[in-house]
Amino acid sequence: MADQPEGIVLRRHRDLEGRQHQMWFRRGLLALIAIVPLLGLFNVFGQRPTDSQASGPGATLELSAPTRARGGLLFQAHFTIEAQRDLQNAALVLHPDWLQGMTLNTLEPSPTEETSDNGALRFEFGHIAAGDRFDVFLQYQVNPTAVGKRKQWVDLVDGQSRIASIQRGLFIFP
Amino acid sequence: MDLVLRAIFLYFFIFTLTRVIGRRELSELAPFDIILLIVAGDAIQQGLTQDDYSLTGAVLVVGTFAVLTLLLSYASFKIPRLRPILEGEPIVIIQGGKLLHRNLKRERLTKEEVEEEARQQQISSLDDVEWAVLENSGKISFIAKS
Numbered sequence: 529m530a531d532q533p534e535g536i537v538l539r540r541h542r543d544l545e546g547r548q549h550q551m552w553f554r555r556g557l558l559a560l561i562a563i564v565p566l567l568g569l570f571n572v573f574g575q576r577p578t579d580s581q582a583s584g585p586g587a588t589l590e591l592s593a594p595t596r597a598r599g600g601l602l603f604q605a606h607f608t609i610e611a612q613r614d615l616q617n618a619a620l621v622l623h624p625d626w627l628q629g630m631t632l633n634t635l636e637p638s639p640t641e642e643t644s645d646n647g648a649l650r651f652e653f654g655h656i657a658a659g660d661r662f663d664v665f666l667q668y669q670v671n672p673t674a675v676g677k678r679k680q681w682v683d684l685v686d687g688q689s690r691i692a693s694i695q696r697g698l699f700i701f702p
Numbered sequence: 703m704d705l706v707l708r709a710i711f712l713y714f715f716i717f718t719l720t721r722v723i724g725r726r727e728l729s730e731l732a733p734f735d736i737i738l739l740i741v742a743g744d745a746i747q748q749g750l751t752q753d754d755y756s757l758t759g760a761v762l763v764v765g766t767f768a769v770l771t772l773l774l775s776y777a778s779f780k781i782p783r784l785r786p787i788l789e790g791e792p793i794v795i796i797q798g799g800k801l802l803h804r805n806l807k808r809e810r811l812t813k814e815e816v817e818e819e820a821r822q823q824q825i826s827s828l829d830d831v832e833w834a835v836l837e838n839s840g841k842i843s844f845i846a847k848s
Contacts, residue, residue, distance in 0.1 A: 532794075532833065533833055533835065533843075533845055535792070536792065536794060536833075536835060538794070540791070541791060541792050541793055541794050541835070542793075542794035542797065542802065542805070544793070544804075544805065544808070547786075547791070550786070551808065554721070554722055557718060557721075557722045558722045561718070561719065561722060599752065600752050600753065672752035672753055672754075673704050675704075702704075702708070
């Protein structure tokens with residue numbers, strides 16, 4: 529039989545001696561790579577909305593928004609206020625993280641007043657009658673450079689008295 | 703800064719992916735593979751530069767890729783033990799006209815694919831082949847019986 533080509537070592541390149549671990553290393557890496565889209569299917573990387581609810585004396589506050597998002601994506605935060613009693617000056621007080629590294633494209637309906645409340649964002653909506661439901665939509669885009677945890681804290685207040693509070697987080701993947 | 707970090711992460715991700723997928727899959731570019739490559743390139747570009755259309759951004763990304771390519775090349779040159787990891791190793795698939803099925807299985811190669819490759823190199827029968835080696839590039843080198 530003819531000699532093997534130059535540069536070919538039969539024990540290594542034909543009999544694969546010392547190369548068995550390479551296959552398992554490759555399979556392991558492949559499994560790691562395959563896990564990523566699998567996790568994506570289970571919403572690990574966002575951005576399916578998660579619902580949260582809080583009740584207080586006279587009103588209920590619901591929030592539907594993703595708790596996981598990725599840089600550059602558009603998403604919506606939907607607040608629902610259900611008043612069991614008259615709210616004279618209902619307002620949503622948002623932690624500043626709601627706008628940290630994110631662009632607020634629109635906020636509907638427009639608040640009657642927007643202000644800063646001790647560092648937080650305060651959106652006032654005026655009177656909500658007992659039995660009424662009031663919806664607020666915030667449309668966002670995550671800035672591409674924003675990465676990490678954000679506080680998705682929101683308080684429903686009537687004037688200066690807090691009625692309900694939701695405290696949860698948003699994680700932004702790069 | 704984040705642009706350079708993204709470029710570094712994606713460089714090593716693509717590098718790992720190409721090493722894991724296997725050399726044959728990457729060397730054979732059927733129309734489907736070409737479309738898939740273009741789509742993958744587009745997805746990578748969007749993840750990399752996102753909304754950055756600046757010349758500075760492009761220079762940062764391309765510069766990072768160039769530096770990493772040089773570094774890996776230098777590491778492979780200076781440290782022989784790294785070569786199998788960085789470049790892969792050839793594998794003998796035919797000896798004396800006989801297919802080495804264990805090695806074919808390892809590379810997910812069929813007899814038909816080897817025959818096709820042989821035909822493209824004007825070899826009509828694998829019996830005429832003394833050695834066939836699947837190279838690091840994914841190409842098969844055939845050495846005819848003398």
